[in-house]
Amino acid sequence: MLAILDAGKATGEWHSSAAIVESLSTVVNEHDRHMREVQFGLVLAAFDDIATSPFEYQFELICRIPAWALEAWTWLRANSEESEHDVDA
Numbered sequence: 596m597l598a599i600l601d602a603g604k605a606t607g608e609w610h611s612s613a614a615i616v617e618s619l620s621t622v623v624n625e626h627d628r629h630m631r632e633v634q635f636g637l638v639l640a641a642f643d644d645i646a647t648s649p650f651e652y653q654f655e656l657i658c659r660i661p662a663w664a665l666e667a668w669t670w671l672r673a674n675s676e677e678s679e680h681d682v683d684a
Contacts (some may be wrong), residue, residue, distance in 0.1 A: 596615065596619070599611050599615070
């Protein structure tokens, strides 16, 4: 594989067999899947710590509902009668 990469870099011409491309695609896809799972795993691992020490992570505890949470969510009208007549183009 390194020889193919070196030759392509040196000449600007990239040649490889279908088997190599398929194998490389498998490796890249597996790496991508692995990275997504690791990132979510980090969130899960940190959740308990964040929940017990929110100030260390710059979270703010509030006792009221934020104004943005009380505003109408116009984009959620997919199943209502209004959705047929109130669509932004």
